[in-house]
Amino acid sequence: MDAIGRLFEEAPRFYTYWNLIFLGEAALNTLMVSFFGCLIGYLIGFIIATLRVALINPVGPLRWFLITYTEMVRRIPFLVLLLCVFFAFQLSGAEVTLFIIATTAVALRMSALAAENIRAGYDAINPRQWEAAISMNMTPISTLFRVILPQAWKIILPPSTIHTVSMIKETSLISQIGFLELTFAARMLNQRGFSALICYGTVLVLYFIISWSFARAGKAAEKKLVHAPRSPNAQNIETPRVVPQ
Amino acid sequence: MLMQLQYGQIVQYIPDFFAGALVALELSVLAFLIGVILGLVGAATITYGNMPARIAVRCYVSFFTNTPQLVQIFFLFFALPEFGILLSPYQAVLLGMTLNAAGYLTEIQRAGFQSIQRAEVEAAETLGFSRVQTVWYVIAPHIIRALYPALSNHYILMTLGTSMAAIFGVEELTGRALNANAISFRSFEIFSVTALIYIGLTIVASVILYALGRYFFRVKVKVF
Numbered sequence: 001m002d003a004i005g006r007l008f009e010e011a012p013r014f015y016t017y018w019n020l021i022f023l024g025e026a027a028l029n030t031l032m033v034s035f036f037g038c039l040i041g042y043l044i045g046f047i048i049a050t051l052r053v054a055l056i057n058p059v060g061p062l063r064w065f066l067i068t069y070t071e072m073v074r075r076i077p078f079l080v081l082l083l084c085v086f087f088a089f090q091l092s093g094a095e096v097t098l099f100i101i102a103t104t105a106v107a108l109r110m111s112a113l114a115a116e117n118i119r120a121g122y123d124a125i126n127p128r129q130w131e132a133a134i135s136m137n138m139t140p141i142s143t144l145f146r147v148i149l150p151q152a153w154k155i156i157l158p159p160s161t162i163h164t165v166s167m168i169k170e171t172s173l174i175s176q177i178g179f180l181e182l183t184f185a186a187r188m189l190n191q192r193g194f195s196a197l198i199c200y201g202t203v204l205v206l207y208f209i210i211s212w213s214f215a216r217a218g219k220a221a222e223k224k225l226v227h228a229p230r231s232p233n234a235q236n237i238e239t240p241r242v243v244p245q
Numbered sequence: 246m247l248m249q250l251q252y253g254q255i256v257q258y259i260p261d262f263f264a265g266a267l268v269a270l271e272l273s274v275l276a277f278l279i280g281v282i283l284g285l286v287g288a289a290t291i292t293y294g295n296m297p298a299r300i301a302v303r304c305y306v307s308f309f310t311n312t313p314q315l316v317q318i319f320f321l322f323f324a325l326p327e328f329g330i331l332l333s334p335y336q337a338v339l340l341g342m343t344l345n346a347a348g349y350l351t352e353i354q355r356a357g358f359q360s361i362q363r364a365e366v367e368a369a370e371t372l373g374f375s376r377v378q379t380v381w382y383v384i385a386p387h388i389i390r391a392l393y394p395a396l397s398n399h400y401i402l403m404t405l406g407t408s409m410a411a412i413f414g415v416e417e418l419t420g421r422a423l424n425a426n427a428i429s430f431r432s433f434e435i436f437s438v439t440a441l442i443y444i445g446l447t448i449v450a451s452v453i454l455y456a457l458g459r460y461f462f463r464v465k466v467k468v469f
Contacts, residue, residue, distance in 0.1 A: 003324075003327040003328050006327075072440075072444055075401075075405070075443060075444045075447040075448065076405075076440045076443055076444060077405040077406070077407075077408035077409075077419065077443055078405075078408075079408045079409060079411070079412075079419060080408055080419060080422075080436055080439050080440050080443060081440065083432070083436045084433065084436045084437055084440055087432035087433040087436060088433055090432070090433070091250075091432075091433045165311075169311075169312070169313040169314070170313065171313075172313035172315040172316055173315055173409065175315075176412060182316075183313070183315060183316055183319070186316070186319070187319075190323065195324075195327060196319075196320070196323030196324045196326075196327065197320075197324040197327055200316060200319050200320040200323065200324060201320065201324070203316055204312045204316055204317070204320060207311070207312045207313055207316060208308065208311045208312050211311045211312070212307070212311045215311065
């Protein structure tokens with residue numbers, strides 16, 4: 001219990017203006033990397049899943065390439081993927097910031113996870129809906145955006161929230177390439193002489209706030225949108241109920 | 246300047262990598278098995294326990310599932326010595342992975358406990374089954390069949406999670422890759438080979454889990 005006592009002694013020295021600014025900047029970096037990485041990842045994942053499902057067969061080699069890509073990237077630990085990206089940039093001789101390297105790694109991993117999610121959403125839709133829409137003379141693109149996606153994204157949303165939250169947590173590994181994010185900030189503060197208990201404890205609480213509030217927001221969105229009626233007009237075309245006299 | 250890829254120098258490290266893969270396997274299996282037992286206790290507490298115990302388990306679960314595993318291990322590794330508990334890197338990583346897995350596996354197994362219906366237990370009682378027989382013949386097969394896909398999926402995730410042991414100096418697959426990198430400087434080649442070994446490792450694990458599920462529990466798990 002001695003350590004707890006020292007914790008209270010050290011707290012005023014730790015929670016100073018500059019340390020809080022430092023932690024805030026690190027938290028902002030974590031959020032920025034997660035946001036841009038996930039955004040790009042979801043876009044690539046959407047394209048991959050749509051190509052895999054919509055172009056049912058005609059492009060054999062492309063389809064096999066996409067399947068191999070998603071399966072391989074999902075089976076590589078994020079740390080190894082990050083190091084691969086880091087050294088690939090180094091090998092190519094391109095001079096980029098650590099932020100771009102980190103975002104690329106997050107985007108790669110997220111694209112594989114998102115592709116798998118979105119494909120599962122497409123698979124849940126009856127394939128006859130494509131046929132029906134095509135037979136009503138809709139183009140494939142308008143079928144996708146007007147018929148398939150409005151139904152599929154309700155299935156896609158819940159697992160996407162879980163994967164995004166786990167991706168935010170996995171960004172802690174980016175500290176290994178020396179990018180200033182929350183875990184790296186904790187390590188630096190620890191090396192500056194603050195006890196590990198207060199450094200890592202604070203960062204754990206910050207991570208908890210970020211990921212818990214994100215998961216909560218996802219759940220709220222799910223409740224509001226997934227279980228909502230399909231369209232505002234859907235309430236009006238309910239079958240009239242015959243009340244027995 | 247564009248450098249050349251040279252995989253020839255990497256070949257000598259590959260036996261070393263496979264030895265590292267064994268350590269990774271050992272870590273993931275140990276953490277998973279202990280985690281399943283802890284998770285079972287947690288899930289039973291949430292379902293049948295009293296109020297304070299339930300709240301404690303829920304707090305544990307939401308803390309461990311909402312914070313990164315890496316920071317948890319850092320916390321254990323650096324903060325426990327302040328309380329006078331010294332852990333070796335291997336022990337710290339194993340403890341961190343187990344505690345983290347226990348959180349997730351509690352959440353997974355809770356779903357299994359909630360899927361049991363009172364009528365099943367009553368039916369078993371009517372047939373004259375003892376308590377143990379009811380659990381062994383009626384409840385356990387039911388729960389296992391419902392949970393097997395989620396559990397095997399989490400095991401694969403834990404296999405990938407072992408890579409962060411390298412950060413603490415444990416000589417598993419990624420750790421050996423970092424060592425080889427420090428000697429040879431063929432960084433990209435080494436880490437791409439490591440990635441391929443991880444892909445092989447998880448594919449083998451998925452196939453084995455699929456076969457076990459088919460043979461023992463008649464469950465079909467998605468392999469690819």
